[in-house]
Every structure is written in structure tokens, then in C-alpha cells.
Amino acid sequence: xxxxxxxxxxxxxxxxxxxxxxxxxxxxxxxxxxxxxxxxxxxxxxxxxxxxxxxxxxxxxxxxxxxxxxxxxxxxxxxxxxxxxxxxxxxxxxxxxxxxxxxxxxxxxxxxxxxxxxxxxxxxxxxxxxxxxxxxxxxxxxxxxxxxxxxxxxxxxxxxxxxxxxxxxxxxxxxxxxxxxxxxxxxxxxxxxxxxxxxxxxxxxxxxxxxxxxxxxxxxxxxxxxxxxxxxxxxxxxxxxxxxxxxxxxxxxxxxxxxxxxxxxxxxxxxxxxxxxxxx
Amino acid sequence: xxxxxxxxxxxxxxxxxxxxxxxxxxxxxxxxxxxxxxxxxxxxxxxxxxxxxxxxxxxxxxxxxxxxxxxxxxxxxxxxxxxxxxxxxxxxxxxxxxxxxxxxxxxxxxxxxxxxxxxxxxxxxxxxxxxxxxxxxxxxxxxxxxxxxxxxxxxxx
Numbered sequence: 563x564x565x566x567x568x569x570x571x572x573x574x575x576x577x578x579x580x581x582x583x584x585x586x587x588x589x590x591x592x593x594x595x596x597x598x599x600x601x602x603x604x605x606x607x608x609x610x611x612x613x614x615x616x617x618x619x620x621x622x623x624x625x626x627x628x629x630x631x632x633x634x635x636x637x638x639x640x641x642x643x644x645x646x647x648x649x650x651x652x653x654x655x656x657x658x659x660x661x662x663x664x665x666x667x668x669x670x671x672x673x674x675x676x677x678x679x680x681x682x683x684x685x686x687x688x689x690x691x692x693x694x695x696x697x698x699x700x701x702x703x704x705x706x707x708x709x710x711x712x713x714x715x716x717x718x719x720x721x722x723x724x725x726x727x728x729x730x731x732x733x734x735x736x737x738x739x740x741x742x743x744x745x746x747x748x749x750x751x752x753x754x755x756x757x758x759x760x761x762x763x764x765x766x767x768x769x770x771x772x773x774x775x776x777x778x779x780x781x782x783x784x785x786x787x788x789x790x791x792x793x794x795x796x797x798x799x800x801x802x803x804x805x806x807x808x809x810x811x812x813x814x815x816x817x818x819x820x821x822x823x824x825x826x827x828x829x830x831x832x833x834x835x836x837x838x839x840x841x842x
Numbered sequence: 843x844x845x846x847x848x849x850x851x852x853x854x855x856x857x858x859x860x861x862x863x864x865x866x867x868x869x870x871x872x873x874x875x876x877x878x879x880x881x882x883x884x885x886x887x888x889x890x891x892x893x894x895x896x897x898x899x900x901x902x903x904x905x906x907x908x909x910x911x912x913x914x915x916x917x918x919x920x921x922x923x924x925x926x927x928x929x930x931x932x933x934x935x936x937x938x939x940x941x942x943x944x945x946x947x948x949x950x951x952x953x954x955x956x957x958x959x960x961x962x963x964x965x966x967x968x969x970x971x972x973x974x975x976x977x978x979x980x981x982x983x984x985x986x987x988x989x990x991x992x993x994x995x996x997x998x999x
Contacts, residue, residue, distance in 0.1 A: 580904055582899075585896050585897055591892060591896065592889060595885065596885070598873055598875050598888070600875075601879045602879075602885060602888070606884055608884070609886050609889045610886040610889065614853075614890045614893030614894035614896075615897030651850060651894050652854050653894050654854075655854075655856075655948050655949060657949040657951050658949075658978075660951055660974065660977075660978075669976075673971075676974050677974075680971070681963060682951075683954075684960065687958070689926045693926070693928045741884070741890065768882060771881055772881070775890045779927070780926060
């Protein structure tokens, strides 16, 4: 920081003009970021393998395959783009991404992909209209529980990825190490936090915002509310069979290491939401 | 020569705000540590944001955005990309008390009326897809261009 530099005129340096470092020198960049962040926990030392910048965004945009995305997007090894951190920070605009999709495919082939882009526009429109609601329950929980039934704070074992539920811990580890996980993995974690552990969605949303490179208040918080059921008709939940279906061999989906997730949907529904009528 | 605030919702020089401000305008990025601390951003998030900003090769300041923008403006207009973030809006609103603030929209994915019911996504999508599935160059033919928008509307919405 130029607060301590002599290369700039005083009126500039006192403003905090930053001494430029080489974009290729990640170590020097890291030193600067740490200098700017004196309040950051000293235990926080992880940087993502995902680099910022327009070239990185372009390298994800050029090989875009919207049709393959549409058919595989729910699979953790599907043809997802990794563009969301760059869209989040406006490095690329979602309309440019849409245009690229329509350059390489028909509107029908690209529809599922563009629909996912539209989710972000949807959350943003809501946020523009009601910015003061972004941390509030928009609707009541439809889980048979009241807000006071949910814990205010994220348990430490979840924050550390040490829940003992193997696949959840693997998803959390990826979140903590890279700052970017597949949307389906986000839904699994969020459902686990809200419904298996009965923790307020706000606690999970704050945690995701801290780590996700693409985290923004609109998409993040409203997606958590969609899972929690405070912005949807019903709670989102899943079972181990679903995880097995959509994850590759690198994810541990053995029953003996994922016990709480095992069972039919009806059985899990009865266990997670005992105050509701049984599923018909 | 105007000043352009490149904030964290639009870390790019490929935005209509650049043309609107003119070729001699000065874009700057401001690193807002207090904001990152408030939101609890991890090191990896901060690193990613900083790399995006550094890649633009423009002056970077690490300070309160209002402080930097008021100090550098010196009577010049301040341009910025629009953002839904109340924190950014509040700063621009405060600046607008004393400076000429111009807020510019990026091309949007969809053209959905503001009064569209936003209670559920698929009701939104049914309206949004009419424009979302159309390439920008085809929409431009029908006169949809990014525009300078009324500052008060943008700061109050």
C-alpha cells in the first residue's frame, strides 16, 4: 500500500494508492492482499486455484457447450462452465455469456443454460425491489418448525467439514479449499445444514458468502431460502441415492459413512419433518 | 475528464460506463477492506477480487470509496455501473449530494417489467425468456441499447 510508499505525491499516498505488482506474481499479490486485510483471521491462509481476470473468464467462455450443459448440468462432473465468479463480479456480463451460447447453439439447445443465467437475474430483480429483506425470512418455514426451532449459529463441525457424513465433508472441503463448488453440492450442503442439523439458513448463507468466489447477497441468500422453504413451496431435501446418482467415483457415497442421508424419500421426510403430514 | 468508479459488481473496462464517461475519463478501482470485513470474506475471495482488479491495469486505492472519490473528483463527474448492492448505492447517493453522479446500466439478460411478480422463478422465466433467448445483436435492431438512467431512480430502487 502506498500509505507507506514514497513514490507518490502525499495527497495520493494518503488516499491509499496501491503500488502495482506483476499480475503473474501470485506471491506478491498475496502479500498485498494480506496487507490490505489486517482484520483477516491469521488462520485463513487458503487461496483458490481459480485466478481472477478477464483471460481466465474468456478461457471458460470459449469452450462453452450449452447443449451438453443442459443434459449434464446436475452431475458434478457435468459440462458446467465455472463462469459464475466472473459473472458475479462483472468481469463478464451475463448477456455476453448468453450471446456466446447463442453463437454456438440454437435457442432451443441453449435454453437450459440461459435459464440458469436467468436465475441470477431473478434473484437480482428481487434484491433490487426488496433489499431490506435479504437477511429476513421472506415466508414462513414449511417444515413444520418455527424459526426459533433452528440454531442461530453454524456448528463448528460443519464450518470445519468434520460432520462425519462423508460426502458432505468432501463437499465442504472443496468449498474451503477452492471457493467454488457445483450447484448441486451447494444444495446438498444447504439442505443438510437446514434440515438435518436444523440451523437457520442465515448462518449457512453467511458462511457460504465468506468462501464462495461467486457469492453475492441476492443469489446466495435467496437460494438458501429456497432450500429452507422460506422462499419456496416446500423444503428441498435429498437422499444418499440421489447423491450417488449425480456424483462421480471421487465422492464417498457408501451407506456406512453417510448413514444420516440413507433412506427413501418418504422415510427421510418423516424423520426430518415429523410435524408435517406424511408424504402421499 | 470524468472519474469512473470501477466497483466490485462490475470489475471490467468492457462496460457501457466507459463509453458514457468518454475516452479521457479516468477509471479507478477502490479496495474496500471494511466492506470485506463486514461480509466476512475469506482470503481466497479477497484474492480473487484483487486479481480481477489488478488485471485491468488501472489505479487501485485501498481506502473508503467515498473518501477516495470525493478526494479525486475535484468537480469532475463520477460515473459508475449500476448495482443492486445497497452499500454501493448508499455511497453513490451520498456522492450525489455534492457531485455530478452518472449511473450506467449494463446490457441486461432479460427485459422484464419491474412490476413482474417475483414470488416464484418460473413465473418470472415465462416473461423473461422472450428476451433472454434472443441474441443482443438482434435485440439492438429493435432499439434496446444500454442507457444512462435517472440517478434518483437508480439510487432509490
